[in-house]
Amino acid sequence: MDWIRAELSAIEQAGLLRKRRLRENLKDFCSNDYLGLRNHPEVIKAAREALKEYGLGSGASQLVSGYTKLHKELEEALARFKGTPACVLFGSGYLANIGVIPVLAKEGDLILSDQLNHASLIDGCRLSKAEKIVFKHKDYEELRGILEKFRESYRNVLIVTDSVFSMEGDTADVKELYKISEEYDCLLYIDDAHGTGTLGRGRGILEKENLKWKERVILMGTLSKALGSYGAFVCAGEELIELIVNRARSLIFTTSLPPSLCAGALKAIKLIEENPNMISQLKERTRKVYNSLNKLPYEIRYYGTPIIPIIVGDERKTMEISSFLLKKSIFLQGIRYPAVPKGSARLRLTVSLRYEEEDIEELLNILNKV
Numbered sequence: 001m002d003w004i005r006a007e008l009s010a011i012e013q014a015g016l017l018r019k020r021r022l023r024e025n026l027k028d029f030c031s032n033d034y035l036g037l038r039n040h041p042e043v044i045k046a047a048r049e050a051l052k053e054y055g056l057g058s059g060a061s062q063l064v065s066g067y068t069k070l071h072k073e074l075e076e077a078l079a080r081f082k083g084t085p086a087c088v089l090f091g092s093g094y095l096a097n098i099g100v101i102p103v104l105a106k107e108g109d110l111i112l113s114d115q116l117n118h119a120s121l122i123d124g125c126r127l128s129k130a131e132k133i134v135f136k137h138k139d140y141e142e143l144r145g146i147l148e149k150f151r152e153s154y155r156n157v158l159i160v161t162d163s164v165f166s167m168e169g170d171t172a173d174v175k176e177l178y179k180i181s182e183e184y185d186c187l188l189y190i191d192d193a194h195g196t197g198t199l200g201r202g203r204g205i206l207e208k209e210n211l212k213w214k215e216r217v218i219l220m221g222t223l224s225k226a227l228g229s230y231g232a233f234v235c236a237g238e239e240l241i242e243l244i245v246n247r248a249r250s251l252i253f254t255t256s257l258p259p260s261l262c263a264g265a266l267k268a269i270k271l272i273e274e275n276p277n278m279i280s281q282l283k284e285r286t287r288k289v290y291n292s293l294n295k296l297p298y299e300i301r302y303y304g305t306p307i308i309p310i311i312v313g314d315e316r317k318t319m320e321i322s323s324f325l326l327k328k329s330i331f332l333q334g335i336r337y338p339a340v341p342k343g344s345a346r347l348r349l350t351v352s353l354r355y356e357e358e359d360i361e362e363l364l365n366i367l368n369k370v
């Protein structure tokens with residue numbers, strides 16, 4: 001079994017060894033719970049009631065007996081929230097992406113994928129038998145060039161993008177992608193994991209860009225970020241959702257979400273619909289945090305989303321800073337290759353309504369000392 005030690009030691013020598021940290025007693029500045037809904041009393045109450053009524057696990061796949069009234073209600077709420085005809089739930093964002101992309105693009109098709117797409121999208125592309133081309137991050141001229149050259153040689157072409165790029169915080173130009181997908185007759189798959197609950201009045205990237213859903217658009221999102229729960233969803237036209245239910249292996253061959261998580265997410269959507277000012281508060285707080293961070297001697301990137309990367313560059317140095325912060329009970333995870341390109345290691349700060357002003361001041365003071 002020497003190979004195991006050798007492999008671990010190679011990872012360590014490259015400064016890339018990862019350890020999980022217990023979050024207990026730490027101030028958490030790196031979760032994706034942007035609106036603080038995972039601890040919201042009404043969300044907890046809804047989940048607790050579902051737990052009492054349905055028990056802990058869902059018991060089976062959606063296609064066997066794991067589909068309850070709560071799953072159905074959540075799908076209907078999400079379809080309404082996102083402005084699409086239909087929706088289907090998945091066990092997680094990772095499962096949604098690896099399950100749906102191979103349904104949309106098969107042998108004889110082409111996938112065009114943004115270079116900075118999330119790993120789960122990359123793995124979904126890898127599982128598909130379609131040809132794949134990665135285009136430079138947000139380089140839509142390059143994307144047009146590829147389509148100009150190759151569109152006619154393929155049956156379906158699927159463009160895949162994050163709405164908010166998870167490690168950078170910038171957003172895709174979805175208006176331009178709408179145009180391109182129409183001009184070249186492509187399907188457009190948008191992973192709105194970090195846009196849901198943070199962009200527009202909370203409905204995500206289409207709302208922010210004033211765009212209406214179109215049949216060629218597949219909108220994926222997660223329940224695990226601003227919605228404070230766990231799980232994911234895919235919103236699209238009715239027939240496509242039916243096809244996904246029949247073909248996506250990561251939906252068919254896995255146990256469905258526990259009903260209590262659906263109940264919590266349902267309540268979270270309701271809270272966002274009723275209090276859109278939560279999103280403006282988040283935006284306001286993000287701007288404030290950025291303005292304060294920007295006084296520090298680091299490269300800070302800011303795109304108006306609650307993901308603010310503090311770029312350090314060197315992998316080892318990034319982890320040293322992260323460890324130093326841990327000693328001060330601050331949890332700000334260092335992000336390294338392969339999550340981001342080599343030499344662009346960073347501390348990925350996420351802004352949340354969960355923090356108090358004093359928490360942010362404390363963080364800034366400590367970062368100043370680093």
Ligand SMILES: Cc1ncc(COP(=O)(O)O)c(C=O)c1O
Binds near residue numbers: 092093094095223
């Ligand atoms: C853009 C994006 N898509 C998908 C996922 C996967 O979602 P989940 O954590 O629910 O598996 C994540 C993060 O985890 C993400 O950042």
